[in-house]
Amino acid sequence: QVQLVQSGAEVKKPGASVKVSCKASGYMFSDYGFSWVRQAPGQGLEWVGWITGYNGNTNYAQKFQGRVTMTMDTSTSTVYMELRSLRSDDTAVYYCARDNMVATYAFDYWGQGTLVTVSS
């Protein structure tokens, strides 16, 4: 069965960086992409960016360009999202989601979420 398992909660100080991982299993990694979506406490969903599982191409929401980098390790079927220069308003649950970017452009499986807290 398809599973996306994310790394654990993080607490960071303003100005620091965080790197969240998402390990995929149960399907062919290269057949799909991944999107990262975040949700601040009590707020809605916000798309951060995507990475293809095929060749590692990326595209980021304009809001995050210059601060975010998404990478992958095909040997472990794991994708990573690094966010730099953290601010308090980056406090959120970060989700990875399998992105069916060929057929439907929808996110059909999600990780359990990783809470990133930014606090001095």
Place this chain on the structure above:
Amino acid sequence: DIQMTQSPSTLSASVGDRVAITCRASQSISTWLAWYQQKPGKAPKLLIQKASSLESGVPSRFSGSGSGTEFTLTISSLQPDDFATYYCQQYNSYLYTFGQGTKLEIK
């Protein structure tokens, strides 16, 4: 970037009611629209993709319609498990955006 406007923001309804949630795009997105259900503390769940295609395992009381700039999620007969927050999500030109969400509450 394309903006997605959902309405209403909050919807109060009773078990058995038929309800509809609307999502409007700031420009045409063909049928590249998905709907998600989210319960507190949980990841979103995909309900409908390509505007009207029901995801496998999703009850048939959920349906989606629309194309271009206006889309609707309809729940034909509300069940207790349906009280949650619903989001639309669009795709256009390698970018995605979500609507702001609709919280469906028990009346």
